[in-house]
Amino acid sequence: xxxxxxxxxxxxxxxxxxxxxxxxxxxxxxxxxxxxxxxxxxxxxxxxxxxxxxxxxxxxxxxxxxxxxxxxxxxxxxxxxxxxxxxxxxxxxxxxxxxxxxxxxxxxxxxxxxxxxxxxxxxxxxxxxxxxxxxxxxxxxxxxxxxxxxxxxxxxxxxxxxxxxxxxxxxxxxxxxxxxxxxxxxxxxxxxxxxxxxxxxxxxxxxxxxxxxxxxxxxxxxxxxxxxxxxxxxxxxxxxxxxxxxxxxxxxxxxxxxxxxxxxxxxxxxxxxxxxxxxxxxxxxxxxxxxxxxxxxxxxxxxxxxxxxxxxxxxxxxxxxxxxxxxxxxxxxxxxxxxxxxxxxxxxxxxxxxxxxxxxxxxxxxxxxxxxxxxxxxxxxxxxxxxxxxxxxxxxxxxxxxxxxxxxxxxxxxxxxx
Amino acid sequence: xxxxxxxxxxxxxxxxxxxxxxxxxxxxxxxxxxxxxxxxxxxxxxxxxxxxxxxxxxxxxxxxxxxxxxxxxxxxxxxxxxxxxxxxxxxxxxxxxxxxxxxxxxxxxxxxxxxxxxxxxxxxxxxxxxxxxxxxxxxxxxxxxxxxxxxxxxxxxxxxxxxxxxxxxxxxxxxxxxxxxxxxxxxxxxxxxxxxxxxxxxxxxxxxxxxxxxxxxxxxxxxxxxxxxxxxxxxxxxxxxxxxxxxxxxxxxxxxxxxxxxxxxxxxxxxxxxxxxxxxxxxxxxxxxxxxxxxxxxxxxxxxxxxxxxxxxxxxxxxxxxxxxxxxxxxxxxxxxxxxxxxxxxxxxxxxxxxxxxxxxxxxxxxxxxxxxxxxxxxxxxxxxxxxxxxxxxxxxxxxxxxxxxxxxxxxxxxxxxxxxxxxxxx
Numbered sequence: 001x002x003x004x005x006x007x008x009x010x011x012x013x014x015x016x017x018x019x020x021x022x023x024x025x026x027x028x029x030x031x032x033x034x035x036x037x038x039x040x041x042x043x044x045x046x047x048x049x050x051x052x053x054x055x056x057x058x059x060x061x062x063x064x065x066x067x068x069x070x071x072x073x074x075x076x077x078x079x080x081x082x083x084x085x086x087x088x089x090x091x092x093x094x095x096x097x098x099x100x101x102x103x104x105x106x107x108x109x110x111x112x113x114x115x116x117x118x119x120x121x122x123x124x125x126x127x128x129x130x131x132x133x134x135x136x137x138x139x140x141x142x143x144x145x146x147x148x149x150x151x152x153x154x155x156x157x158x159x160x161x162x163x164x165x166x167x168x169x170x171x172x173x174x175x176x177x178x179x180x181x182x183x184x185x186x187x188x189x190x191x192x193x194x195x196x197x198x199x200x201x202x203x204x205x206x207x208x209x210x211x212x213x214x215x216x217x218x219x220x221x222x223x224x225x226x227x228x229x230x231x232x233x234x235x236x237x238x239x240x241x242x243x244x245x246x247x248x249x250x251x252x253x254x255x256x257x258x259x260x261x262x263x264x265x266x267x268x269x270x271x272x273x274x275x276x277x278x279x280x281x282x283x284x285x286x287x288x289x290x291x292x293x294x295x296x297x298x299x300x301x302x303x304x305x306x307x308x309x310x311x312x313x314x315x316x317x318x319x320x321x322x323x324x325x326x327x328x329x330x331x332x333x334x335x336x337x338x339x340x341x342x343x344x345x346x347x348x349x350x351x352x353x354x355x356x357x358x359x360x361x362x363x364x365x366x367x368x369x370x371x372x373x374x375x376x377x378x379x380x381x382x383x384x385x386x387x388x389x390x391x392x393x394x395x396x397x398x399x400x401x402x403x404x405x406x407x408x409x410x411x412x413x414x415x416x417x418x
Numbered sequence: 419x420x421x422x423x424x425x426x427x428x429x430x431x432x433x434x435x436x437x438x439x440x441x442x443x444x445x446x447x448x449x450x451x452x453x454x455x456x457x458x459x460x461x462x463x464x465x466x467x468x469x470x471x472x473x474x475x476x477x478x479x480x481x482x483x484x485x486x487x488x489x490x491x492x493x494x495x496x497x498x499x500x501x502x503x504x505x506x507x508x509x510x511x512x513x514x515x516x517x518x519x520x521x522x523x524x525x526x527x528x529x530x531x532x533x534x535x536x537x538x539x540x541x542x543x544x545x546x547x548x549x550x551x552x553x554x555x556x557x558x559x560x561x562x563x564x565x566x567x568x569x570x571x572x573x574x575x576x577x578x579x580x581x582x583x584x585x586x587x588x589x590x591x592x593x594x595x596x597x598x599x600x601x602x603x604x605x606x607x608x609x610x611x612x613x614x615x616x617x618x619x620x621x622x623x624x625x626x627x628x629x630x631x632x633x634x635x636x637x638x639x640x641x642x643x644x645x646x647x648x649x650x651x652x653x654x655x656x657x658x659x660x661x662x663x664x665x666x667x668x669x670x671x672x673x674x675x676x677x678x679x680x681x682x683x684x685x686x687x688x689x690x691x692x693x694x695x696x697x698x699x700x701x702x703x704x705x706x707x708x709x710x711x712x713x714x715x716x717x718x719x720x721x722x723x724x725x726x727x728x729x730x731x732x733x734x735x736x737x738x739x740x741x742x743x744x745x746x747x748x749x750x751x752x753x754x755x756x757x758x759x760x761x762x763x764x765x766x767x768x769x770x771x772x773x774x775x776x777x778x779x780x781x782x783x784x785x786x787x788x789x790x791x792x793x794x795x796x797x798x799x800x801x802x803x804x805x806x807x808x809x810x811x812x813x814x815x816x817x818x819x820x821x822x823x824x825x826x827x828x829x830x831x832x833x834x835x836x837x838x839x840x841x842x843x844x845x
Contacts, residue, residue, distance in 0.1 A: 027447045030775065060696065069706060072696035077764040079771015081695060096775055128709030135664040136712055136732050139561050244661060246555040279492035289488070292545060295552045315556075343497065350499030358501070358516060361448050362778040 007380040009370055010201055018188035018212050021370045021379050022204045023196045025363055031102050031197035032363040034094040035113055036371040039185035041088045042158045042305070045222040050165015051173065051181050053086040054130050058178060059093065060084070061122040063115040068122055071108045078105065088159050089305045090375045096364055099198040103207060110211035113191075116182055123175040134164050141242050141415055145249055149311075149413040152236055153253050156227035159304065184221035188212070192374040197363035229255065229307055232409045241418040247295060248318040249415040250325055256301070256308035256404050259376045265301075265308050266388045267400040272299035272310060273348040274340065274397075275331070280347070282331060283312070293320045293327075305376045310405065318416050329407035336402040340394040353386050429787075430621040431797060434629065437609025437637050441787050441797065442624040443616045445780055451522040451617035452780035455513040455533055456792040458612070459605035460506050461583045462645040462723060468597060470585015472506035474550060475598050479504050479513065479532045481542035488542055491528065500525045508579055509645075509722045510792045516781060519618040523627055526615075530631035533606065538598045550590050557582070561831050562732070564659055565667040569829035572657045573671050573726055577650050609637040614788035616780040647723040652825035658841040659831045666738040666832030667730065670745045674727035674822050677720045677793060683806035684818040685727060689718040691757070691765040692748060693729060694772065700729060704744050710737055714745075722793055727822060735836040742828065742840070749826075752819035756812055769807055 009023035044051050062068040075082045080097030093113060097105055137143045147162055154160030193212065195204050232255055257264040276283040276299035287294045295315040302309050314324055360366050373382040430442045461472045480502065481488040495502045500517040502525060513533060517525045557563045567582050574580030584590075611632075615624040652673045675681040692699045693716025704710045714731035729749055733741040777783050790799040828844060830837040 028778070030778065069697060069702060073764070076695045076697045076768045076771075079767050079774065081772060081775065083696070098771070125707070125709040129705055129712050132665065132710070132733060133712035135734060138664045139732075141559055244559060246558050247552060278496040280489060280496045285489065289545070292548070295549055315552075347493075347497045347499070351496060352499075354499035354501075354518060357448070357518060358450060361450065361780065364778075 007383060009196075009379065011374075011379050012205060014188070014209060014212070016188040016213070016215065018208075019192040019374060020205065020208050021192060021194045021374055022201050023366060023370070024200055025197050025366075028198050028363055029099055030096060030363055031099040031195065031199050032094060032096050032367040033102065033106055033109060034092055034194045034364070034367040034371045035109065036090050036092040036192040036194065036375040037113070037186055038090060038190040038375055039181075040086055040090045041161060041163045042226065043185055043224045044158065044181070046156075046158075046161070046225045047169065048173065048177065048181065048222065049161045049169050050130070050163070051178060052091055053163050053165065054127070054170060054173070055116075055178055055182055056084045056086045056091045056093070057126050057130060058118050058123065059112050059116045061116070061119065061126065063111050063117050065115075066108060066111055071112055074108060075105055080105070082109075086163055088163060090372070092371055094364070094367065102195075102199060106207055107211045113186055114212065114215055118175045118179050118182065120175045123178065127170055130164065130170060131167055134167055137162075137164060141245055142249070144240065144242065145251060145413055145415045148238055148240055149251050149253055149411060152238055152411045152413060153255060153309065155230045157229050157306070158224070158226060159306065180219050180221045183216050184218050186215075187218050188215055192371055192379075194367040194371040194374070196367040196370075226306075235408070235410055235412065237412045237414070239414045239416060241416050243418045245415060245417040247315055248321060248417065249313065249315055250321050251311055251313045251413045252325065252328060253411045253413070254310040254405050254409070256310050258307045259303060259305050262377065262381060262384065263388050264400055264404075265303050266385060267392055267397055268308065268310050268404060269301045270348050270352060270389055270392055271335070271397060271401055271405065272301040273351050274344060275299045275335075276312065277348070277351055283328065286331075287314070287324060287327065293324050321414055325412060332401070332405050332407050335405070336398050340397060342394075345392070345394055345397070349389055349392070352389050356385055428621075429797065430625070432625055434608070434633055436633065436635055438628070438632055438635070439612045439791055440625055440628050441612065441614040441791060442619070442621040443614075443783060443787070444618075444620055445616055445783075446618045448780070449519050449618055450516060450780055451519050451615065451619050452516045452784045453514070453522075453526060453529070453613065453615045454784045454788045455529055456612040456614070456788045457511045457533075457606060458610040458642065458792050460508050460510045461581070462508050462578045462647070463605070463643065464578050464581065466581065466586070467589060467592070468601075469581040469589040470550070470583065471589070471593065471597060471601050472511050473583050474546065474585065474590065474593055475601055476504040476506045476511050476513075477546055477550075478538055478542060478598065479536050481546065482537045482539040483531050483535045484537050485531075485535075488539070491532070494528055495525060498525065502529060506583060508583070508719075510789070514781070522619060526627050527631050533611075534632070534635060536602065538595050540595065543593065543595060543598070547590060547593065550584060551587060554584055554587055554590065557584070561661065561663050561665070561667050562730075564661075565669050565730070565829045565831040566728075568657045568659060568831075569669050569671045569728065569827055570726070572653065572655050572829065573673065573827045574650060575653070577648050577723065578645070579721070579723060604643060607637050607642060608632060608635045610642045612788045612791045614784040614791075616784040616787075645723070650724040653827060654825035656828040656830065656841050656844045658837050660834040660837055661831060662833050663735075663831065665732040666735040666741070666830065666836055667732050668738055668741045668745060669728060669730040669829040670742070670749065670826045671726050671728040671829070672749070672822050672824070672826045674718055674725045676723055676725055677795065678722070681818045681821065683803065684810050684814045685718055685822065687762075687765050687769055687807060687810050688752065688815065688819065689716050689727065690769040690772075691761065692716045694768065697768075700731075700745070700748055703748060704731065704741070708744070710741055710744065735832045738830065738832055738836050739840050742830075746826065750823050752815065753823055754816075757815055759812065762810070762812055762815065766807055766810070770804055773804065
């Protein structure tokens with residue numbers, strides 16, 4: 001058992017390989033338990049697409065000792081709440097409850113995660129729920145646009161598939177396959193338990209050790225098929241015509257560095273803020289406020305394990321699409337060619353550093369942050385965010401822009417009214 | 419966990435000589451200060467003719483004052499990485515801000531200036547109008563929004579709550595500087611304001627900031643306007659939008675008590691019982707046991723005027739009829755099915771627990787305290803509400819269900835082949 005220091009939280013590797021992250025916040029009577037599992041859609045074989053997310057639903061369907069619904073009822077009737085989410089890189093399950101109820105509730109959560117029964121009748125019923133989730137997503141034009149863009153950017157890499165999977169694939173899956181996926185991946189070395197809030201360390205360690213002690217043996221399970229990320233070449237454009245669309249969208253996407261190059265990734269986050277965060281940012285000011293060519297424009301940066309994604313999205317009239325796309329390409333080129341004025345850089349840095357401070361106020365936010373970094377990198381890496389952002393110099397940023405944000409290599413997805 | 423905010427000795431409530439109410443809660447834990455500036459006027463003051471004026475005006479507050487342009491304002495806020503936003507709700511409007519504590523004085527002074535001296539520049543009005551009209555059109559893209567707008571219109575008729583807060587194409591097109599100035603002059607006055615400041619700041623400092631920026635603002639001699647609400651009677655109508663969607667949306671809305679009505683706490687409890695969380699009745703019966711929906715829930719907004727109790731789900735079009743039947747059955751069975759003591763207690767624990775969890779950040783606390791104050795409930799309502807919930811009995815539940823859960827308005831959206839026949843059957 002080793003403990004890492006220099007971090008406001010304790011990171012403890014239990015003997016069975018499970019990682020526990022704990023931070024006491026004595027000012028709050030609330031505790032958050034957030035369990036992260038390195039078993040998102042990225043862990044699926046392509047023919048099992050949607051399994052990780054469907055499993056997240058089935059985890060709540062109980063164990064041999066815990067009938068379906070008992071856990072939800074126990075948490076909620078003690079005034080707490082619980083939910084879960086699945087992404088490509090992870091699935092996580094969390095509950096927020098009064099600190100003094102953790103000893104009774106944590107064993108339930110652990111039992112669900114370690115010993116999900118995945119009963120056949122529940123499997124069939126819950127599949128209907130997931131199919132409804134897919135239907136609902138298909139009525140959302142932004143979801144359709146994001147999906148089309150992901151396919152174009154990532155091609156056969158798992159990031160190109162929807163986390164939800166497809167109706168056809170889900171119809172063919174069985175409870176046996178899901179149990180296999182579950183037992184293979186929900187193993188201690190793949191899991192991080194984060195506990196934050198009004199509870200001391202010693203008590204937490206004992207509780208977690210006890211609750212997460214009996215893992216089933218991992219069965220053989222079809223391995224993930226992780227096709228390499230495609231080499232970006234040239235400009236790829238796709239136009240989708242959608243019914244009931246009232247406004248066109250233009251989404252331009254560039255692939256950036258993955259979690260292993262955290263410094264470069266944070267630099268792209270800074271460039272996103274510089275370009276389109278707030279009314280005084282470059283693109284919002286020019287395209288929305290001054291030239292009024294777009295209804296809105298935003299830049300996004302999302303960090304993932306294998307690569308990150310830098311996007312610029314505009315909501316606009318269809319006949320402005322080409323012009324706006326050309327202007328954005330120009331501005332991206334200028335970014336690399338012209339020194340960034342100091343006040344602009346300072347502004348973007350403060351926006352991001354304050355956002356970081358504003359989003360680490362409640363125990364749930366902190367648990368999420370540690371759990372995410374613990375799952376894709378190391379928990380204390382999140383602490384490097386503010387110093388790295390603060391330390392960026394303009395020449396270095398421009399170098400990054402030249403390396404990653406070229407107008408010669410990107411994917412453009414356009415939604416237009418049918 | 420259900421401890422009241424009032425038990426915290428740190429809450430300070432002050433009314434300035436000009437009638438402005440200030441609430442301050444010092445919370446030194448994080449280096450953050452959140453403030454909310456509430457104006458006691460929202461879309462409830464609107465008619466069909468000026469629908470959306472409150473929302474439009476709030477959007478324009480940050481687009482220019484006597485001394486500063488829209489870009490000046492954006493730069494002031496963004497250069498220190500603060501957040502500053504505006505919004506209009508049914509019963510109030512609001513400026514929200516959040517800063518690290520050392521930037522608070524500057525950004526608060528800016529917010530006070532926006533509140534007091536907006537200039538509504540013509541060019542900004544034109545831009546905002548264009549953006550708002552497009553936003554109104556874009557609402558048509560979201561099936562849930564279309565179904566809800568249609569339900570609200572059917573339930574409320576001539577009542578101001580009938581209209582979407584953003585307004586209509588006709589009303590927004592007609593806005594000009596004069597309409598904005600008139601609304602501002604009528605409602606923006608110190609005795610119509612509640613300011614809450616929560617975070618790493620002393621009460622003395624916070625109150626001094628308010629006095630410095632807003633203390634010399636004199637309230638007019640006339641009394642502030644209060645909204646007039648026409649009566650709402652349950653109409654039992656069914657409205658339909660046909661769209662070739664993958665899912666049908668089914669919504670059932672009942673007329674429900676305003677916040678100052680004795681049935682308020684009981685209805686909040688019933689909303690929790692039916693629609694809140696993974697163990698709620700609708701979730702368990704319609705999703706977990708029957709697989710009918712991914713999204714199935716209920717909501718009952720807190721309103722000064724007559725509210726609504728809405729249940730809804732999105733479902734495969736072929737399931738629309740059983741979805742509607744299921745939603746209605748679960749709500750209306752409460753008129754003659756008495757809950758068990760255990761069910762009632764479970765719902766109370768859930769509601770009170772989640773209520774407490776909703777007070778974790780400075781911003782959440784600032785929002786809740788100011789909201790109670792601006793609605794005229796007072797900050798004591800935080801504690802009173804919890805006592806009222808605790809006191810609800812099985813007899814109350816049945817009586818309230820009988821009073822409100824009848825003659826619902828139904829809103830359907832989906833493919834013609836499904837919603838057409840269903841609506842015809844209901845007609």
